[in-house]
Amino acid sequence: MNAHAHRLACRLAAIVVLATAAAVVSSAALATGKSCMPVVRDAWVRLPPGNMPMMAGFGRIENRCGMPATVVRASSPSFASVELHETKLIDGVSRMRPVPELRLEPNGAAVLKPGGLHLMLMKPSAPLNPGSRVVLQFELADGGKVLGEFEVRKAVP
Numbered sequence: 045m046n047a048h049a050h051r052l053a054c055r056l057a058a059i060v061v062l063a064t065a066a067a068v069v070s071s072a073a074l075a076t077g078k079s080c081m082p083v084v085r086d087a088w089v090r091l092p093p094g095n096m097p098m099m100a101g102f103g104r105i106e107n108r109c110g111m112p113a114t115v116v117r118a119s120s121p122s123f124a125s126v127e128l129h130e131t132k133l134i135d136g137v138s139r140m141r142p143v144p145e146l147r148l149e150p151n152g153a154a155v156l157k158p159g160g161l162h163l164m165l166m167k168p169s170a171p172l173n174p175g176s177r178v179v180l181q182f183e184l185a186d187g188g189k190v191l192g193e194f195e196v197r198k199a200v201p
C-alpha cells in the first residue's frame with residue numbers, strides 16, 4: 045500500500061466511525077423524544093358471570109419515557125364503548141366513578157386492578173371466550189396512540 049492509499053483508507057475508516065457514532069446518538073434522541081411511548085403489560089379482561097354486557101379490564105400502563113404522558117381516551121373495536129373507571133370505598137359502599145384522564149409520571153406506571161382503577165368495557169361486539177385476546181387503544185393527550193393486548197379470563201369466584 046502506498047502512502048496515498050494508506051491515508052485514504054484511514055480517512056474512510058474515520059468516516060465510518062463518525063457515521064456509526066451519529067447513528068447511535070440519533071437513536072438515543074429518538075428514545076427520549078416523542079417516539080418513546082407508554083406500554084401496556086399484563087393486561088386481561090375479566091369475563092363476568094352470566095351474560096352481562098359489561099366487563100372490566102385490568103393491567104399495567106408503564107411509561108418508561110423521560111416525559112409524562114396522559115391517557116385521555118380508550119377504545120376498542122371489540123366493544124361499543126370503553127371508559128376508565130375507579131372503584132372507591134365511600135362510607136363503606138364500593139362506588140365507581142369515571143376517570144377523565146390518567147397521568148403517567150416519567151418512569152411511572154398506572155396499575156389497573158380489581159377494586160381500583162379499571163377499564164369498563166361495554167357491549168362486546170361478539171361473545172368473548174376465555175383465552176382469546178382483544179385489543180384496546182389508548183389515546184394520549186399529545187395525540188399519540190398506544191395499543192394493548194388483553195387476554196380474556198374467567199372471573200375467579
Ligand SMILES: [Cu+2]
Nearest residue numbers: 129140163164
Ligand atoms: Cu367501572
